[in-house]
Amino acid sequence: NVLILDFGSQYTQLIARRVRELNIYCEIHPYHNIPESLDEFKAVILSGSPFSTRAEDAPHPDLSRIKGKFPILAVCYGAQYLAHFNGGSVAPSNIREYGRAKLSMIKAEEPLFKNIQEGTQVWMSHSDTIAKLPENGIRLASTPDVLNAAYRVDGQQIYGIQFHPEVYHTTDGKQLLENFLVHIAGIEQSWTPAAFVDTTVDALKEQLGDDKVVLGLSGGVDSTVAAILLHKAIGKNLYCIFVNNGLLRKNEFSDVLSQYKDMGLNVKGVDASVRFLEALKDVSDPELKRKAIGNAFIEVFDDEAHQVEDVDWLAQGTIYPDVIESVSVNGPSVTIKSHHNVGGLPDFMKLKVVEPLRMLFKDEVRRVGAEMGIDKKLLGRHPFPGPGLAIRILGDITAEKVRILQEVDAIFINGLRKWDLYDKVWQAGAILLPVQSVGVMGDERTYEKVVALRAVESTDGMTADWVNLPYEFLQETSNHIINRVKGVNRVVYDISSKPPATIEWE
Numbered sequence: 003n004v005l006i007l008d009f010g011s012q013y014t015q016l017i018a019r020r021v022r023e024l025n026i027y028c029e030i031h032p033y034h035n036i037p038e039s040l041d042e043f044k045a046v047i048l049s050g051s052p053f054s055t056r057a058e059d060a061p062h063p064d065l066s067r068i069k070g071k072f073p074i075l076a077v078c079y080g081a082q083y084l085a086h087f088n089g090g091s092v093a094p095s096n097i098r099e100y101g102r103a104k105l106s107m108i109k110a111e112e113p114l115f116k117n118i119q120e121g122t123q124v125w126m127s128h129s130d131t132i133a134k135l136p137e138n139g140i141r142l143a144s145t146p147d148v149l150n151a152a153y154r155v156d157g158q159q160i161y162g163i164q165f166h167p168e169v170y171h172t173t174d175g176k177q178l179l180e181n182f183l184v185h186i187a188g189i190e191q192s193w194t195p196a197a198f199v200d201t202t203v204d205a206l207k208e209q210l211g212d213d214k215v216v217l218g219l220s221g222g223v224d225s226t227v228a229a230i231l232l233h234k235a236i237g238k239n240l241y242c243i244f245v246n247n248g249l250l251r252k253n254e255f256s257d258v259l260s261q262y263k264d265m266g267l268n269v270k271g272v273d274a275s276v277r278f279l280e281a282l283k284d285v286s287d288p289e290l291k292r293k294a295i296g297n298a299f300i301e302v303f304d305d306e307a308h309q310v311e312d313v314d315w316l317a318q319g320t321i322y323p324d325v326i327e328s329v330s331v332n333g334p335s336v337t338i339k340s341h342h343n344v345g346g347l348p349d350f351m352k353l354k355v356v357e358p359l360r361m362l363f364k365d366e367v368r369r370v371g372a373e374m375g376i377d378k379k380l381l382g383r384h385p386f387p388g389p390g391l392a393i394r395i396l397g398d399i400t401a402e403k404v405r406i407l408q409e410v411d412a413i414f415i416n417g418l419r420k421w422d423l424y425d426k427v428w429q430a431g432a433i434l435l436p437v438q439s440v441g442v443m444g445d446e447r448t449y450e451k452v453v454a455l456r457a458v459e460s461t462d463g464m465t466a467d468w469v470n471l472p473y474e475f476l477q478e479t480s481n482h483i484i485n486r487v488k489g490v491n492r493v494v495y496d497i498s499s500k501p502p503a504t505i506e507w508e
């Protein structure tokens with residue numbers, strides 16, 4: 003187990019991901035909230051920070067329970083902090099180092115640099131530099147501009163590095179982390195999806211005993227993997243509820259429901275399409291749509307949860323990035339939506355919460371799902387927003403518009419699969435625009451709807467680029483849509499990146 007202390011760097015999550023890629027388990031904790039028990043940890047990594055150690059409001063962690071007790075790898079701010087407060091000094095650098103650099107000197111005999119050669123590329127991102135090493139510090143590496151690019155403290159297992167091993171541009175970053183964690187700290191590389199499934203299922207059995215659990219399935223990866231883990235642990239005591247809000251993709255509800263049943267899940271499909279459509283009647287404002295859908299979902303789910311007698315727990319597919327964000331140095335950015343408080347909490351929200359995926363990143367959720375034999379196609383599905391097609395129909399929503407968009411979307415998505423493009427795209431969908439345009443079909447003039455197609459590349463949805471889909475594909479898709487979907491006479495392709503645009507249109 004590795005403890006990563008976060009000083010607010012944008013790269014902290016990346017450190018965790020790189021460590022996990024080495025099949026070593028790690029947890030991120032904010033520097034001012036070090037866990038009470040450190041028994042499970044075998045090494046500590048200190049992250050970077052947007053602060054300068056010389057700034058008055060810079061993070062000053064209390065490391066008294068850590069220093070001298072664990073091997074420490076201090077990255078960037080961490081390395082400067084340890085130098086600054088242990089007899090060394092930190093000064094503003096003459097050149098602000100940002101970007102690629104090469105290690106021009108490496109002490110080859112040092113275990114931290116095992117299998118790493120001089121000349122290797124590293125990623126720098128700092129404006130301060132370590133002018134003087136801490137007491138008993140030994141320089142391990144330099145770049146042409148940064149004399150103290152890496153050091154260790156003699157007699158203590160403390161290592162400081164000015165560059166960022168977690169960033170992809172540091173060519174040997176993963177090797178360096180492995181050197182520290184495996185060769186210096188002696189940690190075993192035994193944290194695999196199979197090991198995760200075993201320990202999690204055991205822990206869930208212990209935690210839940212004979213209790214009953216309700217879980218809302220969405221058709222997405224997270225809720226599905228959470229359900230299968232819980233199903234392994236408590237079998238038929240897991241009650242899954244899959245709500246059709248009428249805003250899913252074409253045939254999605256029936257297809258996914260039968261897939262869930264094939265997996266042996268105890269799942270109840272609830273078709274509440276009419277209720278959602280009524281809640282959305284004449285609503286055009288995007289945020290009001292979201293609110294109406296959120297409220298309707300809570301009501302439907304609460305009704306269904308009440309049908310399960312003596313239920314104790316609500317299971318959720320929360321994953322690690324949400325957890326990190328809610329405890330991060332910069333404070334939670336997620337506020338509980340206002341509608342949750344209107345008229346008090348619905349009953350299911352008073353249940354105890356179990357979150358079997360709360361320590362996993364998205365790609366790890368997929369690997370765990372694959373380990374448990376969940377269908378590849380289901381695990382590789384694009385993200386789909388909770389409010390579904392409602393936010394892809396600009397303006398007000400009618401059953402007819404939903405039907406049109408479902409047809410268009412199905413042609414687009416099936417086409418991506420047929421052309422082997424689906425897995426190259428992070429998210430794709432069609433948008434029904436609130437405009438009509440003139441066309442001709444045969445001898446007749448038409449005045450019909452316009453749809454936009456959107457396909458993006460991304461890693462987490464925070465930033466995104468439009469995908470350069472082949473013209474031939476776009477041509478075929480456009481023909482199919484206009485020929486087959488009544489009411490549409492024009493197709494456009496969205497070529498905006500995020501930022502400044504967003505992925506969805508509302």
Ligand code: XMP
Binds near residue numbers: 500
């Ligand atoms: P934007 O449009 O903000 O979308 O660039 C980023 C990602 O978030 C999804 N999204 C939502 N997901 N409820 C959701 O569950 C929502 O209200 C919502 N709005 C956007 C979007 O599909 C994309 O993956």
